[in-house]
Amino acid sequence: MNDETLTMTSPVPSGIYEQLAQLLQAGGPVVAILLAMSVIALTIILLKLWQFQAVRTGERRTAVEALRLWKSGRIGEALTHTEGSRNPVVQALARAMRGQHRGLLEAKVREEVLRYGGDVLETLRGGFRPLEVIASLAPLLGLFGTVLGMIKAFQQLEAAGNQVNPAILSGGIWEALLTTAVGLAVAIPTVALLNWLERRVDRLAHDMDNLVTQVFTEDLSAELTSEEETHAPARLRPAAVSAGE
Template sequence: MESAMEAVAWERMYAFFGAGGPVVLILAVMSVVALTIVLVKLWQFRALRINDLDAARAALSRYRSGRVREGLVRLEDSPNPLSQALARALRGVERGLPEDKVREEVHRYCRHALEGLRGGLRPLEVIGSLAPLLGLFGTVLGMIEAFRQLELAGNRVDPSVLSGGIWEALLTTAVGLAVAIPVVALLNWLERRVERLAHRMDDVVTQVFTEDLTELPESAEEESHEPARLRAAAPGR
């Protein structure tokens, strides 16, 4: 029973590729390549834990408290490029290097890390752009063949011949769109994740060389409360 079902499936697949011609075969290969690239990128993002911000936040908090060494220890086990960029910035600060040299080295590392994350996205962009064009090309070839068969038939025109040829021609366009739509969607999603990481890296590294102005220093808070205490202590009029 299973062998019969497999035989039917193979026959349908053979008929499908036979109807679409070499264009459908090329699109099938492109879809396999695109799927492989997407899976590799997902594995890469997961291995680098690009969404894990806990280590960077904890290290930055320790650095602002004056505990640079504790912050570096917190970043040692994190493969996240954001954490590694912050670790380089903290090492430069700990060694007392000039800010411009530290920034230049950190930016160099960030560019290198982001380039590695963008690897493979260009082929996805090419596949997403070429797939619908290949589908349209296959449709044009199929329409040419359908009308050629119509011309050869002469006065014995069979509408089924023309309709069958058009159906086979439009099949390539459908396959091309079926390949392009998910590829373009996944490409934009992957690019957005890389762009978000790049923004976070720039933001965190900049915080190393700036002051946190979200809270008032303790001396300022005491001064702000002092007039209120004086008014409370003053005798009533």
């Protein structure tokens, strides 16, 4: 009774193990290497997703709101708004605002912010190189396994002599092509996820550079105020103001 219960409650795992064993037997060591590479790639991707979630790479609103408070002259509120956030953009922005608020030289403040930003981006890019290697090698290993399988299939065909059986050739060919299929199955999602992760880091680097730079610059998109128009050089004033003088 207990054996029957175990058999009925765990058919899926046993079926998966049987299919995996058949796959390894048909594909040989090349498929085993590709499966190991897929496990490594999946582990790295899961770790990167956890890391990105931990630092909240998509949290842009906090940095934008802190910058708005800073530009409106509410320096204390802007600095308070950045506290507690683990987002790298917010932390870089906070460093820039603190440096400006303390009256430090702009060059020194920028240098420190660049140092922090470079360190954070390097940490976030950690693990990308192994993913690139796996994405590049997986199709090549699959092709290598296919070539070896085709050689084996034609050797069997040659050994058969006049007693040629089409099943020998067809069976050898599908086993040979199996490694290419596994290699592509490993490479395609790895490339897609790697590009998505790289895009997230590039977007973070752009936001960091864009928002931090605004701490040291003025918004030139707004219209001149009446006081600014009065003190502006004549060649820069609007036509209506210059005509009335």
